[in-house]
Amino acid sequence: MSTRRWLAIAEWRIINNESWMERIISVQVENKAGVLARVAGLFSARGYNIESLSVAPTLDPTVSMITIVTQGDDRLIEQIIKQLNKVIEVLKVVDLTESNFLDRETALIKIHTRPEHRDEAIRIADIFRAKIVDSSPTTYTIEVTGDVDKVEALINLLKPLGIKEIVRTGRVAIAREAAKIPTRREAQAAKA
Amino acid sequence: MAEGYAKATGRAGVVLVTSGPGMTNIVTGLADAYMDSVPLVAFTGQVSTNLIGNDAFQEADNIGISRPCTKHNVLVKDVGELARTIKEAFYIATTGRPGPVLVDIPKDVSTDKADFKYPEKVNLRGYNPTYEGNKYQIKQAAEEIKKARRPVIYAGGGAVFSDAASEIRELAEIAQVPVTMTLMGLGSFPGTHALCMGMLGMHGGYWSNMAMHHADLLIAIGARFDDRVTGKLSDFCPEAKVVHVDIDPTSIKKNVHAHIPIVGDVKAVLKQLNVYLRAMDGNQSDLKELRRPWREQIEEWKRTHPLRYEQGDKVTKPQFVIDRVFEMTHHEGIVVTDVGQHQMWAAQYYKGSKPRTFITSGGLGTMGFGLPAALGAQKAYPDKLVLCITSEGSFQMNLQELATAAIYKLPVKVVLIHNNFHGMVRQWQDLFYEGRYASSQLGNVPDFVKLAEAYGLLGLSASKPAEVEPVIREGLKHRGPVLMDFHVDPFENCYPMIPAGGAHHEMLLEDPPELRNADRGALAKKKDKDKVEEGEGVLPA
Ligand SMILES: Cc1cc2nc3c(=O)[nH]c(=O)nc-3n(C[C@H](O)[C@H](O)[C@H](O)COP(=O)(O)OP(=O)(O)OC[C@H]3O[C@@H](n4cnc5c(N)ncnc54)[C@H](O)[C@@H]3O)c2cc1C
Numbered sequence: 001m002s003t004r005r006w007l008a009i010a011e012w013r014i015i016n017n018e019s020w021m022e023r024i025i026s027v028q029v030e031n032k033a034g035v036l037a038r039v040a041g042l043f044s045a046r047g048y049n050i051e052s053l054s055v056a057p058t059l060d061p062t063v064s065m066i067t068i069v070t071q072g073d074d075r076l077i078e079q080i081i082k083q084l085n086k087v088i089e090v091l092k093v094v095d096l097t098e099s100n101f102l103d104r105e106t107a108l109i110k111i112h113t114r115p116e117h118r119d120e121a122i123r124i125a126d127i128f129r130a131k132i133v134d135s136s137p138t139t140y141t142i143e144v145t146g147d148v149d150k151v152e153a154l155i156n157l158l159k160p161l162g163i164k165e166i167v168r169t170g171r172v173a174i175a176r177e178a179a180k181i182p183t184r185r186e187a188q189a190a191k192a
Numbered sequence: 193m194a195e196g197y198a199k200a201t202g203r204a205g206v207v208l209v210t211s212g213p214g215m216t217n218i219v220t221g222l223a224d225a226y227m228d229s230v231p232l233v234a235f236t237g238q239v240s241t242n243l244i245g246n247d248a249f250q251e252a253d254n255i256g257i258s259r260p261c262t263k264h265n266v267l268v269k270d271v272g273e274l275a276r277t278i279k280e281a282f283y284i285a286t287t288g289r290p291g292p293v294l295v296d297i298p299k300d301v302s303t304d305k306a307d308f309k310y311p312e313k314v315n316l317r318g319y320n321p322t323y324e325g326n327k328y329q330i331k332q333a334a335e336e337i338k339k340a341r342r343p344v345i346y347a348g349g350g351a352v353f354s355d356a357a358s359e360i361r362e363l364a365e366i367a368q369v370p371v372t373m374t375l376m377g378l379g380s381f382p383g384t385h386a387l388c389m390g391m392l393g394m395h396g397g398y399w400s401n402m403a404m405h406h407a408d409l410l411i412a413i414g415a416r417f418d419d420r421v422t423g424k425l426s427d428f429c430p431e432a433k434v435v436h437v438d439i440d441p442t443s444i445k446k447n448v449h450a451h452i453p454i455v456g457d458v459k460a461v462l463k464q465l466n467v468y469l470r471a472m473d474g475n476q477s478d479l480k481e482l483r484r485p486w487r488e489q490i491e492e493w494k495r496t497h498p499l500r501y502e503q504g505d506k507v508t509k510p511q512f513v514i515d516r517v518f519e520m521t522h523h524e525g526i527v528v529t530d531v532g533q534h535q536m537w538a539a540q541y542y543k544g545s546k547p548r549t550f551i552t553s554g555g556l557g558t559m560g561f562g563l564p565a566a567l568g569a570q571k572a573y574p575d576k577l578v579l580c581i582t583s584e585g586s587f588q589m590n591l592q593e594l595a596t597a598a599i600y601k602l603p604v605k606v607v608l609i610h611n612n613f614h615g616m617v618r619q620w621q622d623l624f625y626e627g628r629y630a631s632s633q634l635g636n637v638p639d640f641v642k643l644a645e646a647y648g649l650l651g652l653s654a655s656k657p658a659e660v661e662p663v664i665r666e667g668l669k670h671r672g673p674v675l676m677d678f679h680v681d682p683f684e685n686c687y688p689m690i691p692a693g694g695a696h697h698e699m700l701l702e703d704p705p706e707l708r709n710a711d712r713g714a715l716a717k718k719k720d721k722d723k724v725e726e727g728e729g730v731l732p733a
């Protein structure tokens with residue numbers, strides 16, 4: 001589906017549907033060739049959008065973890081999760097949005113540094129506990145890790161200095177142990 | 193062919209093709225099998241492992257191409273993995289919700305050697321279909337069934353696949369619930385049973401669709417609420433609670449909300465349900481009494497709006513041919529259809545009582561399915577009568593298989609409903625596109641009798657109503673494969689019909705007056721003239 005059409009549908013759903021929200025789904029799969037294609041194909045074939053996706057091995061080398069960030073209402077997400085479960089090589093699917101979780105992403109941001117901007121860049125990086133991991137006479141590359149808000153805030157502050165290139169890992173997430181903080185759904189419900 | 197074999201037997205059909213074009217040729221069949229949950233294992237050839245990805249001769253990305261239309265697929269890179277992979281392929285294809293599995297075997301793997309070790313057991317940690325339903329849910333369902341005044345059983349393909357005919361019959365009889373079936377569910381309940389309502393949906397009976405619309409409880413058994421069945425979703429079964437039994441959780445609540453979802457195998461769940469129903473207090477005659485008004489209402493609908501056609505003595509009606517074929521074979525053959533009007537008439541007039549005796553392409557609606565599938569069914573049951581009900585459009589998509597019939601001496605009886613049109617398309621053009629017969633006239637079709645003879649089959653033809661029965665009689669008597677060519681009314685339409693997007697009670701029951709009065713022959717001729725002028729090709733006079 002074209003992005004525009006997707007957006008139109010997404011917008012309509014957001015306006016008309018209270019349960020429409022961002023979801024983070026973690027999917028444990030067999031660490032085998034072709035599994036990622038099946039999982040991703042399942043999204044594209046049904047017009048579900050993937051906002052970010054990351055894949056990496058787990059403690060068990062035969063198992064990989066795919067973390068998918070998507071959007072949907074309860075019905076759509078129920079269907080996505082059922083469809084994921086149906087894939088033979090999928091071992092476990094968890095909608096982290098239903099629990100308390102931590103999510104992180106790492107970004108590498110390459111900025112132009114005119115001499116008069118170099119101090120400013122270091123200061124901004126410091127505030128965000130980001131590191132300068134590479135430098136050249138005209139650029140710095142800054143590494144930052146955090147939740148999406150933090151990464152985006154840093155990017156926004158760096159924009160005026162001139163961003164040359166950004167790469168982001170996409171988000172990974174993990175359930176918190178025994179936290180008393182409300183889940184996002186509860187928070188959303190409380191707001192409404 | 194493999195699909196016909198699998199649909200007739202429930203065992204996995206096997207496909208073996210070469211790499212590249214061999215594999216791309218089976219894509220339609222895989223997609224068809226995937227939609228209709230047909231167990232297949234397809235073995236495809238692949239170029240040698242060291243050449244994969246090199247644009248080698250007759251290379252295709254078999255795994256990539258087949259991924260969206262298979263339940264599972266695997267590339268075998270090591271001959272040591274072959275035995276295990278094949279075992280798993282058959283296991284996956286035939287268990288849970290059945291479906292096609294593709295095993296891609298590179299040239300070097302197929303010629304390599306290994307010690308043969310066929311595993312006893314399959315161990316797939318990510319695959320574990322649920323067969324037994326949740327007992328609490330089943331009990332809830334039993335309570336609802338007991339209470340309902342206007343219940344309907346809606347049985348689908350899952351009822352056929354799980355061989356649950358006797359359980360459904362028991363459920364219907366102890367709970368006194370009328371049964372309607374999807375196109376794929378036909379045969380799961382006897383067509384002649386007093387509680388049988390036949391098919392529902394777009395071309396289902398008036399009474400079964402009306403029963404759906406007024407039901408207060410819908411018991412969906414192995415059916416997936418396809419749009420051909422539900423019509424307009426917002427107006428679907430507006431008064432009914434829904435019990436939904438399905439082995440595939442993705443089928444449940446996909447299109448229609450289920451009040452009581454039960455994930456499990458139809459047979460296992462119904463066995464349990466029947467135990468609960470029998471154990472409940474209240475007796476059979478009370479239930480019969482409670483349901484009497486509902487049964488009477490359905491009978492009334494049936495009486496006032498039966499299936500009908502008017503057979504005069506000049507032009508043969510297609511329904512007449514199909515009706516006569518079924519009557520003369522006592523509804524006992526294995527019926528295989530193609531796709532179109534003839535398929536719908538076959539479904540409407542079919543009253544068979546055994547599962548797996550109505551074989552058709554439902555989900556994908558693949559024209560050309562009929563003949564090869566009939567051959568597959570015949571191969572599985574060489575001594576049974578296999579009828580292939582088809583029409584010129586569909587038939588010509590795979591008619592080369594007549595050679596297979598002749599070579600393997602498969603005595604399939606082909607019933608060709610010859611109406612000079614892609615009838616189903618013409619019907620839509622008449623009803624919704626002002627009779628613009630764009631590309632729906634078939635024009636130069638071959639002489640089917642000669643064609644049959646050319647392949648070594650017996651060819652028969654009937655152009656008048658009086659010839660229909662003698663031709664059927666002669667065709668059935670013949671021991672080898674036969675093609676019977678029935679020339680029928682080209683303008684007959686299939687009713688009832690729920691127009692796309694309509695609700696169950698919004699059926700068209702006959703040609704609207706403007707269509708009845710239109711000179712469609714002239715329209716068709718005019719279209720021919722246009723074609724000549726456009727240089728597109730010509731209809732014979
Ligand atoms: C021209 C044309 C017109 C059509 N018109 C109609 C029409 O008027 N009426 C109609 O009904 N159809 C019609 N169809 C067919 C329609 O498109 C669908 O194929 C059909 O309705 C689907 O049937 P089903 O719901 O039984 O599902 P199926 O495709 O048979 O699916 C079976 C369901 O059962 C489940 N299942 C499988 N095994 C088990 C098991 N062991 N236990 C429990 N569950 C199981 C599966 O998960 C699945 O959900 C038409 C098709 C064509 C081509």
Ligand SMILES: Cc1ncc(C[n+]2csc(CCOP(=O)(O)OP(=O)(O)O)c2C)c(N)n1
Pocket residue numbers: 530531532533534535556557558559560582583584585586587609611613614615616617
């Ligand atoms: C491969 C394929 N192409 C196109 C269609 C669309 N289609 C559905 S029914 C139909 C006409 C069928 O004509 P015919 O086989 O002559 O049967 P009739 O309706 O005349 O009984 C067509 C073209 C299809 N289902 N399958």
